[in-house]
Structure formats: C-alpha cells, structure tokens
Amino acid sequence: MRVPLNWLREYVDIQQTPEQLAERLTLLGMEVKGIEQWGADWRSVVVGELLTVEKHPHADRLHLTTVNVGSGEPLHIVCGANNIAPGQRVPVALPGAVLPGERRIERTEKMGIASEGMLCSGDELKITTDAEGILILPAGTPLGKQLSDLYGDVVLDVDVKPNRGDALCLIGLAREVAAATGAAIRWPDIAVEEKGGPVGERLRVEVKEPELCTRFVGRWISGARIGPSPDTIQMRLQAAGMRPVSNVVDASNYVMLELGKPTHTFNGAAVNDATIIVRLAIAGERLETLDHVVRDLTPDTLIIADPKGPIGIAGVMGGADSEITDATTEIAIESAIFDPVSIRRTGHRYALRSEASLRFEKGQEFRLARLGADRVAQLTLAWAGGSCAGGRIDTSPTEPAPARLAFRPARVSKLLGDDIPIANQRDLLRRVGIETEPASSGVRINVSAEPKPLVVDPGSAEVLVAVVPTWRRDLAVEADVAEEVARVRGYEATPAHLPDTLMPAYRPSPLKVRDAIREMLVGAGLSEVVTHALVSPEHEARLKWPVDGEDRPIDDPEVGETIVVTNPLSSQHSVLRRHLVGSLLDVLALNERQGRADVAVFEVGKGYGRAGGEPREWTRLALLLAGSAQPASWNRAPRPYDLDDAKGLVELLCRHLSLPEPAYHADERGFPFHPGRAFSVSEQSEHEVLDGRVAELHPDVTAEWDLRSQRVIVAELAIRGLADGLLPRVYVEPIPRFPEVERDLAVIVDDSRTAAEVQATIARHGGELLRGVRLFDLYRGAPLAATEKSLAYRLVFGTNDRTLTEGEVDEAMAAVRDGLAADLAAHIRS
C-alpha cells in the first residue's frame, strides 16, 4: 500500500525522518519496501503569478502571458488554456524543466512569438487529472517557490500482510506508527449534516442473504453537483496511486484509503424504485460492470440489485448503468460488510479483483459499515454539495463488543525464550490498543482455533485477559498475543542462544548415495545439471523412451500415466516428465547453440507419473555424452565419446556402490535407439539394485532435436537407494597368501556369440580355482574366417591354502576349453 506521509500526518504526528519511520515500521512487521519522493519529477517548476493575459496575434486559441516568478524579469509565456486570468497563481515550468514522463521544457517560439517556459496543467504534473486548464494554485501560494517543496511528498510503499486487513488504510498504519513511536492517533471528525427528509423515504434496502451480507448501511444525498474534487484531495489520491475521477467517486475512494472501508456510490436516479436488494444472482442474469465488460452472472454470485435486475457485483465492482455521471444529482451510498470467502470466490470466478474486493476478502471491522457511510456522506456534501437525508438505513445496527482473549504471560515468555515480566507485557500490548485485565476464575485458554480447536484449562498458571480491539480480527489464540508482545517489544530484544534441548535420533541422510554418485561422475569428467521437471508434452512424444515393464523404476512398480498441469504457464512446461533424457537433450541443444560440441552431463532427478489416481515419484540417474571424451590437446589426440564410455561409467558406478559386475542385454528395438548400439543393464545380484538403459541415440532423434552431434550416448538408470539409501558396506577379503597363476586364452567363436556368453561360459567351467576373467583383446580378420572373431581373456587362478601346481591349473584350463567347445562351438587359438 502506498502511504503519502503528509496525508498520514493528518492522523498521527511523525517526528522521524521517512527513513527512520520506515525502519520502525519494518521492525514492527509493517515492512516498508520502498521510499518514493513524490513530485521529485517536477524539476524547475515554480509558482508564478499571471501579470497579463492577452490574445495571441496569430492564433485564436493561444494566449500571450507575462508571469512573475518571484525574481528577475517577468517571463513571456505562450499558453493555450482558457481558464487563466491576471492575478492567478500557477505552476510555471522554467526553461530546462523536466516534467513527469521525461518531458523537457525549453525556450521555444509559438506562431512567431517566443515562449520562455510553460504554464502547467494538473495532468502535465500528474497532480490532478485535469488536462484542459492550467492548475490554478491557491491565492496565497508563495511566489517563486519550487512546486515540489510545496506539494511534493514522501510516499512509503508498505507491504501489509494478508492477516492485517485492518492496516490496509491510513488510520490503520497511523495506529502502527503510534505503536512504534508512542504518538497519539487523531481520528477524523466524522459528522454528517442531515438536512433532508428521513432516509427511509428515499431508499429501501432488502438483504436476502444475511449470512453473506452481515450488515448494510445506506445513505442518500440529493442535489449533489458532480465535478472534480479539490486539488489537494486529487493530489493525495494520486500520491496514493489512485486516479481521481469525480468528487463523489473520489469521496468513496478517499474513505477506502483513509478508513479501509470500501463503499459504493450509485446514481440514485438509476436505482429502480430506489430499492437495493442484496441477493444471489439468478442464472442467465448479466451485468455490464464499471470496466464496461458485460458479465454473465453465475447463481453463486452475491449481487446488488434493484427490482429490475443487477446493479453491481457485491464487494467487487459496480454496474455501468448506475455509475455516477456528470448529470447525477441523487447519490445512494452503500457501505456493507460482506462474507470474505464469498467475495474472494467471486473475485476469482470473474478474474476481477479490485482494491475493494482485496479489502473485503480480508474481513472488515463491523463498525466500519456505519463509519464508512457517514464519512462518504460527509465528504460528498463537502465536495459536491447537496443535502443528506436524515439517518441511515442499517440492517444490523448493533455493533459487537471487543473480543476477550485469555493468555498466560508465562507461556508468552516460554515461546519467546525470554522472561518478560507481566507488567511489561501489559504495557507492550497497550501500545497496540490491547488493554489487559485479570482473568476471572474458570477462564479457558484458546491454544488453537478452528479448524482444530484446542481450549485448555490454565490450572494454576497466571492468566490475563486481553481486550482485543474490534479492528484486530487476526487475534484469536494465545500465540497471537505472544506475537503482539514480541513485535511491539522488538524482535531484536529476543535473546539468541543455541538449543540445549534433546537431540533427535540418528538418521542417515537420503542424499548420501546421490552425493557419492555425483562426486564420482564429476571426477569422471561429467558436469552436473539440474533441469526443469515440467516439460513439454512433445518431449515424450518425440523421444519415445520406452516405458515398458523392463524400464519400470525399481522403487516403484509402475511408471504410470503422465501427470498434466491443469493451469500451465506455457505448453513448454505443462507436464511432469517421466524420463530425464529429454531434458538432457535440451541441455545439449542449448550448449550446441552456444558453440559447445563437447557435452558430458548428468542429472540425479525425479521422474513423475500417476497410477491409480495417485501420484508417484522416483529418483533416477541420467547421463548424456556427446562430442569428445578427450578434447584435442597439444599432447594428446582427441577421442570421441562412444558407447564404451557409458559402459565404463556404469561399471565404475557398480564398483563404487559395491555392486556386482553389471550385465548387458542388447536392445534391438531401434528408434529411439541405434538398433545395434543399445542395451539394458542390470547388475547380477539377488536383489536387483540397478537397472536401466544405455544407448547411442537413433540419428532420427538427434535430427528431431536439431542436434549437430552425430553420436549422442545417453543412459537412464534406476538405482535402489538413490532416493534414501545407504552406501553398501565393503567387506574385506584377506590378501592372498599364496601366489596366483595367470593364463591367457584366445577363444575363436562365431560372430553372433556375445562377449557376455563367452565370459559366462568360461566362468561356468573354470571351477572353484578360477578367481577372475578379463577380456584383453578382440580380433577379427585373417587368418580367421569372416564370420569369426577371437576374444582373448586373461584367467586368474588361485586358492587360499596352498600354491597351485601347474597340473591343477592345466586341468582347470582344459575344462574351460572343453566347455567352450561344447557350449559355444568355440575353438582355441594357440
């Protein structure tokens, strides 16, 4: 809320500088987000007196004026306005002046006559909305004074929190200033001179929905003359960020800013039968609102109607037909209290939220209905004349007494962690208008309110009762009193110390496995990325990453359907991703556009899906390799990434997590994979801990993503423990005491045999002395047949209780050879 300080001073004395006041308010919980010098953009605009006003010899609509600006020779200024006369005091923009909107004023020539500046309209200065005439200043305005010194103001931008609707006005903020500085509040003197007949003869009000409109106060003014409101009022409204409209509308807006009470003024003549009905809309009813939009009203909308139909949406916006116009003379004033939830829903329903509805939504002090109606009537009479009908229509004239809220001062101290004496607490509360008194016996404490109320017997604890001012609708439970004590005292007075209470039990961090993997992959040369979880639906359609059973996340039985955002910001981010690979392709594309060809990235992130109406989330590791694994260097040849790099990373990962060797199974489905360069991976333990897919992408995918990289290697892995696991423990094998024996074996097999088959066969036949098998060479070509290949393995034999004899090893090797021959029709190259 914008708070012009000169306006605020009407209600409370301010001794502090704006900066000091801003800090005090901020520390009290009314955060000042900005301090604006209003009028700072009137540079070199001074007060002048018109000495002469004559017709311009060459232009009918222009005048030649001479203006005394307090010093030096009178200035000759050409002016186009018609409301000027000698003797008037007016704002004069001197040559070199800059007006709002960075408009520069220079010495010019108009129709052959020099003009040494400009006389300003209210609109040109953004003081009033009058663009036709020159702003005529009061007669006594000091000559030669800078206008900004006279009319400039300091405007505080105060962030009023949603629970403090009472402070969304000058009176409310004046109360906070008073609490901060100890100054006293000055209420405006609200009194209405009633010259007309009884209001009941002019206006009838029927409230059909007393639950939704708990109070309706109406007044009637006859014979008003619509025109601009006084310049000072327009200036205040402008400084507060509200556009002046006319004296009657300005009166209503002024009261909203002053008291926080939204009211509405109708053209009384346009209210049929002078009867206002507060009711729910009927299906099919329509209303053109003040913003000239015709709205279809839904039956749950609370409206203001006359016997012929709707004339306003209650608490949100009035209707165009009953708008105050220049011809209006009869004014009906509505000052009502509406149900906050109803107003809020209506505002959302019509995407129409006004300054009025924002205040209604936060709840209104009950007596404001009366005060608001009276204040609007008073200001209308002052600014537009006319006579006010006697009395008010009031559907609920009984105003409730202040609520009483019992609290235990000792609890307040305990919550704040500081012993604040009771007398102190009472003084602090008094500064925000909360009187306290001793509690009677049997009083109960509201610890917690709706929707989970908890009311307790205080037992022997000392209890005080806070008399809550009627405007403080936010104070409902004991903790609310604690906050008032704390904020008025100043949070800086709260001591700071480290907790000395019990520690919680140990719990392993769910980030542990993730962090280990992240560190490892970064060490292996990959960079971590964090991408959007919200992606385009195209993503999934373009990539077609398999979602079959094989691919299901380990920690979740089903990937399920895609979750769709029902109110997305853009279609680019409208669904939750099920897979991470598409996001990594986006990262590659972005970096390629920046000229980066070598991109090796990974993300540990979530996939999302829905199954059986329930959301599911799982954590995955995805990686992408494109460009050079080894960028060219003066001392090394470059090498492009290939599938083996991804495998190496998977194997490193398994070692790092103490998992068994992973097994690879070719995936020859084709798109989105290279049909000959894709596989699924799982490690071979009893409890599957890792699975997923590793592939070189099909060229059509890279084309789809407009990628320059010819070969893009990707992987997406589910790893048990990624979400919340521990790193597996290492169990140490004793260092062998007896030497191991190594033997090499070159196995020639048909090309269709996989390395995995050959290795598994060796392991199967190697016997218990075989400790390890490692492929060290792959050969195709002469003298082998074209359909053959040779795989060379190094076999390691050993046992823990003796040195092996040659004979034992020969025997084991023979068994391996025989097994290979029998199972795979392999022969051994010697």
Place this chain on the structure above:
Amino acid sequence: MDFESLSADLRSLQARALKEIAEVSDPASLEALQIQYLGKKGDLTAVLRGIGALPAEDRPRVGAVANEVGEAVKGALAVRGAELHAQVQALRLASEKVDVTLPGRPVGRGTLHPIPETIAAITEVFGQFGFVVYEGPEVEDDLTNFQMLNMPPDHPARDLWDTLYVDIPGHLLRTHTSPGQMRVMQTTRPPIRALLPGRCFRYEAVDASHGFEFFQVEGLMVDEGTSMADLKGLLDEFAHALFGPRKTRFRPGYYPFTEPSVAFDVECVVCGGVGCPACSKSGWMTILGAGMVHPVVLQYGGIDPERYQGFAFGMGVERIANLRHAVPDLRYYLENDLRFLDQFR
C-alpha cells in the same frame, strides 16, 4: 721365462690397459676392454699362463704382482665405468629436457551444480546442530500443502503462493517445502530437528528473479522448550557460516503456519549495509522466513501444542546461491549453459 720378465710383462699389460681404459669413450668399448684384460681368456690370464714355468719360490711373488695389476685394472675399469655412466646419463637427461611451461595433459573433471551444492552447504551447517534430512513429495495434496498449514480453502493468505494444479483431484505441485513439516511430524516424535530440501513450483512468470520451478530448504525443530531464542541463535550461526561475520536482523513476518512469524535479514552482501540497489537501499537482504510453529499445525502433526513448541524456517536455495556466488539471473540455474556451470570448478 723368469720372474723379472714375467712381472715386466704384467706391468706393461697394466700400463697398456690403464691407457686404453682412459681413452675409451663408451660403455660398450669399456666392457670389451674388461673382457680383453680380465676375462677368462683375457690378456691377464694369458700372461699368467707362463707362471707354471717359474720356480716354485717365485710363483707367489708373481701372484702378488698379478693381483696388484688385476686390482689396478679393475679399479680403473670401475672408475672409468662410473665416469662414462655419468656422462651418458647426463647426455640422456640433457636430451630429455622439456619446456616445463607447456600446459599439462588435461584431466577431465566436471562440475557440481550450484543448487545441490548450496543445499549441501545449508544441510552441512544445520547438520552440525543435529538436524537430519528428510524429503517430501513434490506432487502434494491440497490438505498438506495448505489446509494443515492453517490455510483452509479460500484463505486470503493462499494468494502468497500462486499454485500450479495437476490432473489428479485434490493434488497440486507443492508451492513450498513447508508441507514437509507435516510429513515429518506425522512420522516421528519430538525431539525433532529436521531439514527438508527440495523442488517447489509456483504459477509465476519467469524473469531474472522469478521462476516457476525453484528449490527450498525447510527446517523444523520441535521439543518441549524450543523457543524463538533458539531460532534466533541458530539462524545467526547459519548466516555467519554462509556469509561471514555480518550483522543479522530478526523482524516480524507473516506466514499462516507460524505464530509469531519472522523475517530474517542479513547485512547486504553487496554494499555491507550502506544501502545500494541490490538491497533496495535498505542495507539488508532477507534470506529466509521463519517462525514458531502454529499450534494448529502442531495439532495436525499429531503433536500436543500444550506440551511441545517449536520453530520452522524456509529459505530459497537460489536466493542463497545468488548471494554467495553473485549470480545475476535466476534463469542461469535451470538453463544449464556450460559457460555458467564451468565456473563452479
């Protein structure tokens, strides 16, 4: 053959050998000399073959001379060998000289993303004070995200969190990590010291300081006497750990799920508190929101507010990272331009 002529032969052999050894210039020739003079079929052996013709009494004397000659040649060979080795080695080393100012062979290492790294920095500090990490779902239900946090439907404070909804009835994308408080309270008993890092979503247009996806870290501490003074003490430690010895400020804030509520400011990291555009001339930067857990929230969490009290805090990870690393634009984080990420080496 007599003793005199034999020993003269030996002496001349010695003189010849020493001369040749001194003249030799490579290890291979030196080795050839060793064989020539001292080998089984070498010159020394050949001379000594004549020893048999000597009278028995002369033989030991010749033996002594021969030993002397042998030792002298051996010694000369060793000395010359060492010299030659040193020469050869020096030559080799000289030939192996490199320009040490050339850059090294690149060892590829990637970079960790600043978001998880900032989360790690935050959890590290609170971890020292016994806070343990939990995680909650990102696709939340309205009940946990709002209602149990004291925001029933149509509560005006819901405006503080513009929400993205999903096609699962009653569900939304969590707008903050605060629903995690509820998840912790529902699964564990006090004493509670919990941290909840994670991704959040809001219906918010993207610019340099806003995004529809961002990360938060929530903290929750509940025990019998946990007070606002504990909160203040911990937050001071945290701010000093991450931002150094700067002034901090504790002031009233507003959240429906805390009472009293707190905004926590740190002296502006750009201007040091003097006032600059980065801190809107206030000299302060707000780094997190906090407060004492509202009794309604404790009740929803199954915790008796008469017995227990506690505090919660929530901070934007990007905000913390921005201040620590002077990142000018929030969009950098999820865009993953390597020119940005590479800087975190």
